[in-house]
Amino acid sequence: MEIQEKVKFEEELDHSFLDEIKEKSFSEEISRCIQCGTCSSSCPMVTYMDYPPRKIIAMVKHGFKDEVLKSFTPWLCASCYSCQVRCPSDIKITDIMYTLKREAIEAKVYPAKFPIPALAQEMHKLIAKNGRNSELWVVVNMYLRLKNPFGPLKMTSTGLNLMKTGRLSLKKEKIKNRKQLHKLLKAVSEGAK
Ligand code: SF4
């Protein structure tokens, strides 16, 4: 993705964004960022990101909501926690990346053709329904969502090898008491409103 260099005026910034992300990620510490760059230099995915983690934190602090939520960075975060354990200000950077993904999905502004948001949503759907993930069905549903039904064909030989070794199954795994899980998820989502 090409980074657009443009001037953003004060009135275009969303100054409530910082408080929103602080609250949702339980990260009061964001304001303490000293822009040291330890997070970016610790990040194994930084070369693929449009904005490095240091810049994402700065943009959250200063209200660049639109740019942050449309960024590829949270979707490329591998949740390795290297940044979070090394941050001298104890900022929960990985947790913030998760919050940004949820916010982007809620606002429907995530990169549309990018497979990771589709994968995350399909995985969530399956786990919320069955209490278990089923890798094969997550991948199939992800490609259907991306309107690319023949996408999985290029992974046929890997898939068959995984099936032979029992690592991939056509069966959708389910937990026993799914009603209890559904009640729990309902209570959580009502509590979050
Ligand atoms: S490591 Fe922490 S303090 Fe340093 S730039 Fe990253 S978030 Fe800010």
Ligand code: SF4
């Ligand atoms: S948790 Fe995410 S942002 Fe932090 S270092 Fe790992 S990949 Fe990078």
